[in-house]
Amino acid sequence: MTKDKILRVEQLSVTFTGGTKPVRAVDNVDLDVARGEVLALLGESGSGKSVTLRSILRLHNEKRTRIDGRIIADGTDVTLLDGDALSRFRGKTVSMVFQEPMLALDPVYTVGRQINEAIRRHESVSQDTARTRALHLFERVRIPSPERRLDSYPHEMSGGMRQRAMIALALACSPKVLLADEPTTALDATVQVQILLLLRDLQRELGLSMIFVTHDIGVAVEVADRVAVMYAGRIVELGPVRDVLRTPRHPYTVGLLSTRAHGGRLSGNRLPTIPGSPPDLTNLPAGCAFAPRCSSVTESCRTKAPEARAVGAGHTVRCILQHPTVGPK
Amino acid sequence: MLQTAAPVALVPIERSPGYWATVWSRFRRDPVAVGAGLVVLALILMAVFAPLIAPQDPFKGMALRRLRPPGTDGYPLGTDELGRDMLSRLIYGARLSLFMGVTPVLLALGAGATIGIVAGYAGGWVNTIMMRIIDVFFAFPSVLLAIALSGALGAGIANGLISLTVVFIPPIARIAESVTTSVRTRDYVEAARASGAGPLRIIRTQVLGNVMGPIFVYAMSLVAVSMILASGLSFLGLGVKPPEPEWGLMLNTLRTAMYIQPLLCALPGLMIFLTSIAFNMLTDGLRSAMDLKA
Amino acid sequence: MSTPILEVVDLIKHFPLATGLLGRAGSAVRAVDGVSFAVQERETLGIVGESGCGKSTTARLLMQLIVPTSGAIRYQGQTVGTKALPLKEFRRQVQMVFQDSYASLNPRLTVEDSIAFAPTVHGVSGDQAVRKARALLDRVGLEPARFAGRYPHELSGGQRQRVNIARALAVEPRVLLLDEAVSALDKSVEAQVLNLLLDLKDEMGLTYLFISHDLEVVRFMSTQVLVMYLGRIAEVGPTEALYTASRHPYTTALLGSLLSMDPDNRRTQAPLAGDPPNPIDPPPGCRFHTRCAYAEPVCSTREPDLGGVGLAHAAACHMAHPGTGHSRAAGRVA
Structure with missing residues (x-):
C-alpha cells in the first residue's frame, strides 16, 4: 500500500x-x-x-x-x-507553482533564461539542449508563439501567460x-x-x-x-x-x-x-x-x-x- | 433612524494602547536605544546646569598654565592654549554645540515638513514645481552650501543657524513629500475624501498622524549632522566666534598644539563623536520601535 | 419610470500615458469608454467583469475620487457638482466601501474615531458622532464596548469590513458603492457580511452598486447586473434574465467559466482562450471580437450598439440585433 x-x-x-x-x-x-x-x-x-x-x-x-x-x-x-x-x-x-508568478519569477531575466538555468542546475546539458527543452515546455503549457515568448521578461506577459510560464519553470526538471x-x-x-x-x-x-x-x-x-x-x-x-x-x-x-x-440559491435570501x-x-x-x-x-x-x-x-x-x-x- | 441611538449614555469601552504607547513600550525594551537616550539626556542636563557643574570659569585663562595634559592637579582634563580649564570649557561647550545641533533641525523640520506635506498631498504640477525647486538645493553638497551661505552672511551664531536651517530644509522636505505621497493614495484617505472632507481637514486628521513619525525620526538623525556641520563652520571661523566655548571651535584653536598635547586636542572631537553617536543610536532605536506591522 | 436615484451618462475616463519628450499626444488607457446606466432606488446593480474592464474606475468616477474625461453623473436627476447638488452634499448621499479592509482604515485612529470622522465633517458634534459610531458598531454586529477603542490591526478581516460598512453608513447615505467589498474575505465570513448587507439594505432602504469579479456573489446580491468588457458595457439586464438567457457571448463565456461543483461533470473546455486584452489599445469594432468564437468581419469594423433585447435587458452584440450584417443576427437565427 x-x-x-x-x-x-x-x-x-x-x-x-x-x-x-x-x-x-x-x-x-x-x-x-x-x-x-x-x-x-x-x-x-x-x-x-x-x-x-x-x-x-x-x-x-x-x-x-x-x-x-x-x-x-x-x-x-x-x-x-x-x-x-x-x-x-x-x-x-518536488517543485512548486506559486500564487503570484510576478513574485516568483525573477524580473531581471527572461523567462527562457530562467528555465534554462533551472534545467542546467540539475542536469549537465548544453545551452542548446536546454533551450530546446524550454521551447518544448512552452508548447506544452500552450503559450502562443513560444519561440518569441521565451525571450520575454515576466512583466511583458499577461497574468495568465505568466502563470503558464511559472508552470513551465516548475516542470523544467520533470x-x-x-x-x-x-x-x-x-x-x-x-x-x-x-x-x-x-x-x-x-x-x-x-x-x-x-x-x-x-x-x-x-x-x-x-x-x-x-x-x-x-x-x-x-x-x-x-x-x-x-x-x-x-x-x-x-x-x-x-x-x-x-x-x-x-447558482441555485434564490437571490436575496439570507x-x-x-x-x-x-x-x-x-x-x-x-x-x-x-x-x-x-x-x-x-x-x-x-x-x-x-x-x-x-x-x-x-x-x-x-x-x-x-x-x-x-x-x- | 440613527438619531434614536443618540440618547444612549456613553458606556465605558475597552481601549487598546495607542500607537505611541506601543512604540514607547517597545523602545523601553531596547537597551541600546535606552542607553543612547540616557547619554543624550545627560548631555542636555550638562548643558543646562553647566554653571553648577563646571569646576572653574571657562573664560578665565592663566598664561602660566597653558596646555597642561589631562590629569594635572586641579585641571582633571588639562588646560587649553590660553590656560583655561578644559573640563569646564567642554561642559559649557555642550550648550552651544547642542544648540547648534538641534535648533537648525527644528526650524528646518517646521519648514521642510510643511513644504513636503503640501507638495505630497497636492500632487500634480504643484508637487513637480515645489520638488524641482528643492532639487536645486540638492545639487550642492550640504557642507559646501553651509559654508557658502555662512560665508556670504558673515560669521556669528545667528548666521550659522540660518545657513544650517537652509541646508536641512531640502532633505526633510523630500522625505516628507515621499511619505505623504504614499499615504495620500491609501484607501483611508480616499474614504475621507469620499466623506466630503476638505484637504486641510484630511491632512490634519488622516495624514499628519501617519507621516509625522517617520519625518521626525529622519529629522532627528540630522541632529548629529547639524552638530558636526556647526562645528565645522566654527572650525573654519564662520560660526561661533572665540572666546565662546564650542566643541568645533575648540578643536580649531587647539589644532596648533596637535604635536604637543595630542590627547588634549582630541577631547572636543571626542565629545562631538560621543554626542553624534548617541543621537544616531537613539534615532535607530526609535525607528525600529516605530516599525510596527500595524 | 420614476427618476433613477443614480444615473450615469456617457462616462469616459482616459488615463493619458506619459507623453513623449516633444509633447506628442501619447496614447491613453481607455479605462472607461462611454458607459451609461441608471439605478433605481432600492435596487442593487451588480457590476461584473475581469481585470481591466473598468469596473473599479467606474466606482471611483461615481464617487468623484477621480475626474472623468467626459460624461455626467446625476443623482435624483440632478447633476453632481452644480449649485443644486454640491459635491459635499452628494457625498453625504453616496458612500463607498473598498476592497482592502485594512488599507481603508487609518491605522492611527481607533475604530470609533474612524466611523465618527465623516459625521463631524458634516457638522455633527464630536460627542454625537461618537455616539452614532457606537450605535453603528452595534448594528453591524460588533459589540461597542469591546471594539470601539480598538485599532484596525487588532481586528480580523471580516470585523474590519464591518467597521468599513459602519463608516460608510455614518452619514446616512442612500446609495452604497461596494467595490469588491467581500472579495478579500474568507468564504465563511463572506456569507456573514453579505447577510449583513442584505439586512441593512432592507432596514435603511439603501440602494447598492455591487462591484465584484465573483459572478455567484453578484447573482445572489443583485436585482440588475451589468457586464463590462474593456471599458464598455457588454450586457445589462435583470439578474435572472442575464444569468439564464445571456445575449452577449462574453456574458455566456463568463458564466461558462464558473466552476462546476460536480466531480462527475467537470469543465472540459475553457470558454475563452487567452487573457483579456490591454485597455491601452482596445481592438476596433466590437472590443470582444478578438476572443469571440462567433466573430465575423462586421465585428471588427463596426462597434455594436447597446440595444434592447428584452425587458430592461440590453446587449452590445451584432448577433443580438437584426440587420447588423452578422450571419447569426437576431431574426435570421433565433
Whole structure:
C-alpha cells in the first residue's frame, strides 16, 4: 500500500518561533499522495494549508521554524536533507507553482533564461539542449508563439501567460510531485478555468502527483481526486472528493459547502453562515478548534480534540458527531 | 433612524494602547536605544546646569598654565592654549554645540515638513514645481552650501543657524513629500475624501498622524549632522566666534598644539563623536520601535 | 419610470500615458469608454467583469475620487457638482466601501474615531458622532464596548469590513458603492457580511452598486447586473434574465467559466482562450471580437450598439440585433 505513495507526511507539526510566543501553524498532519494522484488542501486563512505545502520543500526560515514529524518524498526523508541534497531535491523531485508568478519569477531575466538555468542546475546539458527543452515546455503549457515568448521578461506577459510560464519553470526538471499554492486565485475567472484545465491535463499526461492548495472548494472539485479540509492547523476531514462534497461529515465542511452563494440559491435570501471568525492561532481553544463556531458543540468538544476516525472508504473525520447532517447555526 | 441611538449614555469601552504607547513600550525594551537616550539626556542636563557643574570659569585663562595634559592637579582634563580649564570649557561647550545641533533641525523640520506635506498631498504640477525647486538645493553638497551661505552672511551664531536651517530644509522636505505621497493614495484617505472632507481637514486628521513619525525620526538623525556641520563652520571661523566655548571651535584653536598635547586636542572631537553617536543610536532605536506591522 | 436615484451618462475616463519628450499626444488607457446606466432606488446593480474592464474606475468616477474625461453623473436627476447638488452634499448621499479592509482604515485612529470622522465633517458634534459610531458598531454586529477603542490591526478581516460598512453608513447615505467589498474575505465570513448587507439594505432602504469579479456573489446580491468588457458595457439586464438567457457571448463565456461543483461533470473546455486584452489599445469594432468564437468581419469594423433585447435587458452584440450584417443576427437565427 505505502509503496505506491510518492509522498508521505507523517505527524507533521510546524511551529513558528520568531514572534513573542510560538505559533503552531500546523498540528499533527498526516497525509499521503499516490503516484498520479491529485490531493487538494482546502482551508481558509490560518488553516495551515500553505504552511504544510511549504514545509514539503523546506521553504520556511529554519531559524524561526520548528518542524516535527517526517516528510518522505520518493523514498527520501526531506527533513534530513541539507545543502546540496536539498537543492537537488527542490525542482527535481518536488517543485512548486506559486500564487503570484510576478513574485516568483525573477524580473531581471527572461523567462527562457530562467528555465534554462533551472534545467542546467540539475542536469549537465548544453545551452542548446536546454533551450530546446524550454521551447518544448512552452508548447506544452500552450503559450502562443513560444519561440518569441521565451525571450520575454515576466512583466511583458499577461497574468495568465505568466502563470503558464511559472508552470513551465516548475516542470523544467520533470519533477515527480508538483505543489501548487493557490495558482489560480489571482486570475480572472475566464483565465482560471484555462489554468485549471491545463494543470489537470499536464498532470494526466505526465503522470504527476499534485498537492493543490486552495481556499475555493469549487477549485478543489475541479482538479482533485481527494480533498483534505484543514482548520486551525489540523486536517478535520479527508476523503475522496465525491464523498466529501456529497456527504460531508465535519460541521465545518458542511458549513463551507452551504455558505457558498451558489447558482441555485434564490437571490436575496439570507445565506446560511458559519458564525464567528477564522481561528486565532496564537489563542486556540483547548479541545476542538472549531468548537466556538460549531452549532452541535458538546461539552467534551471543548476539553478534548477529537481523533481522526474512519467514516467510509478512505474518508476520515475529526469530529465526534455521528450524524453530521446538522449544519452550523 | 440613527438619531434614536443618540440618547444612549456613553458606556465605558475597552481601549487598546495607542500607537505611541506601543512604540514607547517597545523602545523601553531596547537597551541600546535606552542607553543612547540616557547619554543624550545627560548631555542636555550638562548643558543646562553647566554653571553648577563646571569646576572653574571657562573664560578665565592663566598664561602660566597653558596646555597642561589631562590629569594635572586641579585641571582633571588639562588646560587649553590660553590656560583655561578644559573640563569646564567642554561642559559649557555642550550648550552651544547642542544648540547648534538641534535648533537648525527644528526650524528646518517646521519648514521642510510643511513644504513636503503640501507638495505630497497636492500632487500634480504643484508637487513637480515645489520638488524641482528643492532639487536645486540638492545639487550642492550640504557642507559646501553651509559654508557658502555662512560665508556670504558673515560669521556669528545667528548666521550659522540660518545657513544650517537652509541646508536641512531640502532633505526633510523630500522625505516628507515621499511619505505623504504614499499615504495620500491609501484607501483611508480616499474614504475621507469620499466623506466630503476638505484637504486641510484630511491632512490634519488622516495624514499628519501617519507621516509625522517617520519625518521626525529622519529629522532627528540630522541632529548629529547639524552638530558636526556647526562645528565645522566654527572650525573654519564662520560660526561661533572665540572666546565662546564650542566643541568645533575648540578643536580649531587647539589644532596648533596637535604635536604637543595630542590627547588634549582630541577631547572636543571626542565629545562631538560621543554626542553624534548617541543621537544616531537613539534615532535607530526609535525607528525600529516605530516599525510596527500595524 | 420614476427618476433613477443614480444615473450615469456617457462616462469616459482616459488615463493619458506619459507623453513623449516633444509633447506628442501619447496614447491613453481607455479605462472607461462611454458607459451609461441608471439605478433605481432600492435596487442593487451588480457590476461584473475581469481585470481591466473598468469596473473599479467606474466606482471611483461615481464617487468623484477621480475626474472623468467626459460624461455626467446625476443623482435624483440632478447633476453632481452644480449649485443644486454640491459635491459635499452628494457625498453625504453616496458612500463607498473598498476592497482592502485594512488599507481603508487609518491605522492611527481607533475604530470609533474612524466611523465618527465623516459625521463631524458634516457638522455633527464630536460627542454625537461618537455616539452614532457606537450605535453603528452595534448594528453591524460588533459589540461597542469591546471594539470601539480598538485599532484596525487588532481586528480580523471580516470585523474590519464591518467597521468599513459602519463608516460608510455614518452619514446616512442612500446609495452604497461596494467595490469588491467581500472579495478579500474568507468564504465563511463572506456569507456573514453579505447577510449583513442584505439586512441593512432592507432596514435603511439603501440602494447598492455591487462591484465584484465573483459572478455567484453578484447573482445572489443583485436585482440588475451589468457586464463590462474593456471599458464598455457588454450586457445589462435583470439578474435572472442575464444569468439564464445571456445575449452577449462574453456574458455566456463568463458564466461558462464558473466552476462546476460536480466531480462527475467537470469543465472540459475553457470558454475563452487567452487573457483579456490591454485597455491601452482596445481592438476596433466590437472590443470582444478578438476572443469571440462567433466573430465575423462586421465585428471588427463596426462597434455594436447597446440595444434592447428584452425587458430592461440590453446587449452590445451584432448577433443580438437584426440587420447588423452578422450571419447569426437576431431574426435570421433565433
